[in-house]
Amino acid sequence: MALKPVARRLVPDEVFDQILSDVVDGELAPGESLPSERRLAEVLGVSRPAVREALQRMAQARLVEVRHGGATTVREFRRSAGLDLLPRLLVRNGELDLSVARSILEARLAIAPEVAALAAERGSAAVHEALQEAIAALEADEDPVARQRVALTFWDHMVDGADSVVFRLMFNSLRAAYEPTIDALAVLMEAEVSQLEGYREVRAAVVAHDPEAARAATERLLRPATTTLITAIHDLEEA
Amino acid sequence: MALKPVARRLVPDEVFDQILSDVVDGELAPGESLPSERRLAEVLGVSRPAVREALQRMAQARLVEVRHGGATTVREFRRSAGLDLLPRLLVRNGELDLSVARSILEARLAIAPEVAALAAERGSAAVHEALQEAIAALEADEDPVARQRVALTFWDHMVDGADSVVFRLMFNSLRAAYEPTIDALAVLMEAEVSQLEGYREVRAAVVAHDPEAARAATERLLRPATTTLITAIHDLEEA
DNA sequence: TTCCACATACTGGTCTGACCACTTGACCAC
DNA sequence: GTGGTCAAGTGGTCAGACCAGTATGTGGAA
Numbered sequence: 001m002a003l004k005p006v007a008r009r010l011v012p013d014e015v016f017d018q019i020l021s022d023v024v025d026g027e028l029a030p031g032e033s034l035p036s037e038r039r040l041a042e043v044l045g046v047s048r049p050a051v052r053e054a055l056q057r058m059a060q061a062r063l064v065e066v067r068h069g070g071a072t073t074v075r076e077f078r079r080s081a082g083l084d085l086l087p088r089l090l091v092r093n094g095e096l097d098l099s100v101a102r103s104i105l106e107a108r109l110a111i112a113p114e115v116a117a118l119a120a121e122r123g124s125a126a127v128h129e130a131l132q133e134a135i136a137a138l139e140a141d142e143d144p145v146a147r148q149r150v151a152l153t154f155w156d157h158m159v160d161g162a163d164s165v166v167f168r169l170m171f172n173s174l175r176a177a178y179e180p181t182i183d184a185l186a187v188l189m190e191a192e193v194s195q196l197e198g199y200r201e202v203r204a205a206v207v208a209h210d211p212e213a214a215r216a217a218t219e220r221l222l223r224p225a226t227t228t229l230i231t232a233i234h235d236l237e238e239a
Numbered sequence: 240m241a242l243k244p245v246a247r248r249l250v251p252d253e254v255f256d257q258i259l260s261d262v263v264d265g266e267l268a269p270g271e272s273l274p275s276e277r278r279l280a281e282v283l284g285v286s287r288p289a290v291r292e293a294l295q296r297m298a299q300a301r302l303v304e305v306r307h308g309g310a311t312t313v314r315e316f317r318r319s320a321g322l323d324l325l326p327r328l329l330v331r332n333g334e335l336d337l338s339v340a341r342s343i344l345e346a347r348l349a350i351a352p353e354v355a356a357l358a359a360e361r362g363s364a365a366v367h368e369a370l371q372e373a374i375a376a377l378e379a380d381e382d383p384v385a386r387q388r389v390a391l392t393f394w395d396h397m398v399d400g401a402d403s404v405v406f407r408l409m410f411n412s413l414r415a416a417y418e419p420t421i422d423a424l425a426v427l428m429e430a431e432v433s434q435l436e437g438y439r440e441v442r443a444a445v446v447a448h449d450p451e452a453a454r455a456a457t458e459r460l461l462r463p464a465t466t467t468l469i470t471a472i473h474d475l476e477e478a
Numbered sequence: 479t480t481c482c483a484c485a486t487a488c489t490g491g492t493c494t495g496a497c498c499a500c501t502t503g504a505c506c507a508c
Numbered sequence: 509g510t511g512g513t514c515a516a517g518t519g520g521t522c523a524g525a526c527c528a529g530t531a532t533g534t535g536g537a538a
Contacts, residue, residue, distance in 0.1 A: 008307075008529095011492065012295065036518060047493045049288050052519085053295055056251065060296050061323075062415075068247075068519050069500030078404075082323035082412040084300075089404060100404050106357070107405040114349035165317075165328060165339050166346040170409065173321035176301075247500095250521065275489060286522045291490085307490050308530035 011046050015054035018044070020088060023063050023074055033071040034064065061085060083170065086177040096181060098233045104177065109226045111170070112155070113215040119161030120206045120214035127161040131203045139196060144186040147193045152178075154199060161206060192225035250285050254293035257283070259327060262302050262313055272310035273303065300324060322409065325416040335420060337472045343416065348465045350409065351394070352454040358400030359445045359453035366400040370442045378435060383425040386432045391417075393438060400445060431464035 022028045034040065037055065041048040055072060058064040062080040066072045077085065090100045119127065134154035141147045152175060159171045178185070192198075198221035205213035261267045273279065276294065280287040294311060297303045301319040305311045316324065329339045358366065373393035380386045391414060398410045417424070431437075437460035444452035 038518085049291075049494095050492070052288075053292055055519095056292055057296060057299050060299065062411075066519070067501080070502075070518065072519080078407060080411060081408060082321070082415060083405070083408040084321035084323040084412075086405065086408060103403040103405040106403055107409075110353035111350065118345070164342040164345055166322070166325065166342045166413075168317060169320060169322040169325055170346075172301075172319060173323075174405075176321060277489090287524095289521070294490095305490070306530080307528070309489060310530095311490080 011050045012053040012057075015040075015044060015046060015051055016057050019054060019058055020061075020063065021093075023058070023077060024088060024092065028074045030074050030076040032074045034074065036071070083173040084176075086173055087180060090177045091181060096184070098237055102230055102233045104174065105226045105230055108174070109219070109222050111167070112158075112222055113218040115155075115158055115162045115164075115167050115171075116202060116206065116214035116218040117211035118164060118167070119158045120209055120211040122163045123161030123206050123209075127157055128203070128207045130157040130160070131206065135196065135199050135203060138193060138199060144190050144193075145182055148182050148186045148189060151189075151193045158202075158206070188229060189225060191228070192222070195221060195224075250289045251292040251296075254279075254283060254285060254290055255296050258293060258297055259300075259302065260332075262297070262316060263327060263331065267313045269313050269315040271313045273313065275310070322412040323415075325412055326419060329416045330420060335423070337476055341469055341472045343413065344465045344469055347413070348458070348461050350406070351397075351461055352457040354394075354397055354401045354403075354406050354410075355441060355445065355453035355457040356450035357403060357406070358397045359448055359450040361402045362400030362445050362448075366396055367442070367446045369396040369399070370445065374435065374438050374442060377432060377438060383429050383432075384422060387421050387425045387428060390428075390432045397441075397445070427468060428464060430467070431461070434460055434463075 019028075019034070028034065034055075035043065037048050037051050040051045044051065055064065055066060059066045061084065062082065063075055063077050063085075064072050065075055086100070086104075090097055090104065131154060134150055134157060137150045138147060138154070141150055155171065156175075159168050162168075198217070201217040202214060202221055205211075205217045258267075258273070267273065273294075274282065276287050276290050279290045283290065294303065294305060298305045300323065301321065302314055302316050302324075303311050304314055325339070325343075329336055329343065370393060373389055373396060376389045377386060377393070380389055394410065395414075398407050401407075437456070440456040441453060441460055444450075444456045
C-alpha cells in the first residue's frame with residue numbers, strides 16, 4: 001500500500017487557486033475587474049476574510065491590483081509576475097506545460113555554467129567536499145527519483161559555492177518548480193544523472209579554481225539531455 | 240512642485256513588513272517559533288485577521304511554515320525563498336545592501352548575453368522595431384533617470400524577443416528589485432546608457448539573427464559598468 | 479515500572495456581522 | 509465649466525465566537 005498524506009485544502013488556498021487559475025488561463029483578462037469581495041464570498045460560499053486573504057496573496061504575487069474603495073483589477077501577469085509564479089505555470093490543470101518546460105531547460109543550460117564559473121572562483125573546501133559527497137551518493141543510489149534529488153543537492157552545493165544571493169534565489173525558485181514534477185521527469189533526466197564522469201569533471205574544475213573549465217564542463221554535462229528533451233518537446237508540440 | 244502620492248500604510252502590510260524584517264535580519268532565527276496569532280495581535284495592537292493575513296503572505300513567500308494546531312516556525316529563507324524576495328534583500332532599513340547589489344550586477348552580466356542570444360535566434364520584426372525605438376528614445380532623453388527607464392524597456396523588448404517564460408519572469412523580478420532604487424543608481428549607471436553604439440551593436444546582431452554576435456555585443460556593453468561598480472562595491476566593503 | 483488512552487489546553491482555521499475609509503459618479507449650486 | 513455635496517459601492521479593519529487540529533500531562537491498565 002502506498003499511502004500519501006491526505007491533502008487538506010484550506011479554504012483561502014482553494015479560493016486563491018481558483019482565482020489564480022482564472023487569471024493564468026486568461027479567463028480573467030488583464031484590466032478586467034473582479035467581482036467585489038462580498039460578491040465573491042457569496043458566489044464561492046465562503047466568508048469574506050477567506051476571499052480577502054486570497055486576494056491579498058494575489059496582489060503580493062502581482063497578479064491583481066487592489067485599490068481601496070475601487071475595484072480589484074487583473075494585471076498582465078506576464079509583465080508583472082515574478083519567478084515565484086513558475087511552479088504554477090509549469091504544471092497547469094495537473095499537466096505539464098511543455099513550452100514552460102522547454103524554457104526551464106534553456107535557462108538551466110544558460111545559467112548553470114555561469115554558476116559553475118563563480119563556484120570555481122569562490123568555492124571553499126567545504127563546498128568541494130559537499131560536491132564529492134553528492135557524487136558519491138549519485139554512484140550509490142539506484143532509484144531514479146532519488147538520483148534526481150541527489151543531483152539537485154549537487155547543484156545546491158554549486159550554488160553555495162557561487163556565493164551569490166541572486167543565483168541562490170533563482171535556484172530556489174527553479175527547484176520549487178521542478179520538485180513537484182520530479183516523479184514524472186526522473187526517467188527523462190536519467191541519462192544525465194548517469195554521467196558520473198561529467199559531474200566529476202565539473203567538480204574537478206571547481207576544485208582547481210578554473211572558471212573556464214568549470215563553465216565548459218558544465219555545458220558538456222547538461223547539453224545532451226537538454227537538447228534531447230527540447231527536441232522531443234518540439235516534436236510533441238508539432239503533433 | 241514635485242508631488243508624490245501619499246503613502247498609506249495598511250495594517251496587514253505593516254505587520255508583514257515587521258515580521259519579514261525580523262526574519263531577514265535574523266532576529267527571528269530559523270527554526271524558532273513565532274508567538275501565536277492571538278498573542279501577536281495583542282502585542283501589535285491589531286486584530287487577528289490582520290496578523291493572519293500577514294502570516295499567510297509570509298508562508299506564501301516560504302519564509303515561515305504555518306502548521307494547523309502547532310506553532311508557526313521560521314524557515315531558513317536563504318534556502319527556501321524565491322527570487323521575489325530580492326527587492327526586500329536589496330534595500331534593507333532603507334539602505335542598499337552592497338553584497339546583494341554586487342550579486343545582481345554579476346547575474347545581469349551572466350544572463351543578459353544569453354537572453355540576447357535567444358533574442359537573436361527568435362526575435363521578430365516587431366521586436367527589432369521596438370528595440371530601434373528604445374535606442375531612439377535613449378538618444379533623445381536627457382534626464383539620467385529617464386534614460387535608465389528607457390534602458391529597462393530596451394531589455395524588456397530583448398526579453399520579449401528571447402521568448403522564454405523563465406527569463407521573462409526573472410527579468411520581472413530583477414526589475415522589481417532595481418526600479419525602487421533607480422533614483423539612487425541612475426548616476427552610477429549613466430556611463431552605460433550613454434554607450435549608444437553598444438546598444439546599436441546589440442540590436443544589429445539581433446536583427447542579423449546572429450546569436451554569437453549578440454552575446455558578445457551584450458557582454459561588451461555591460462561589462463565596463465559592471466566591473467567598475469563591483470570594484471567600487473568591493474572597495475566600499477573594505478572600508 | 480512501563481505504556482497507552484484520554485482529557486485538556488493550547489495552536490491555527492473559519493465564520494459572522496458590524497463599522498470605518500475611500501472612490502466613484504450623479505447631481506447641484508455657483 | 510468648476511467645484512461642492514451626497515449616496516452607494518468598494519476595500520480595510522475589528523471583535524468575538526466556534527471549529528479543527530496538535531501537544532502535553534495525567535491517569536489507569538498491563
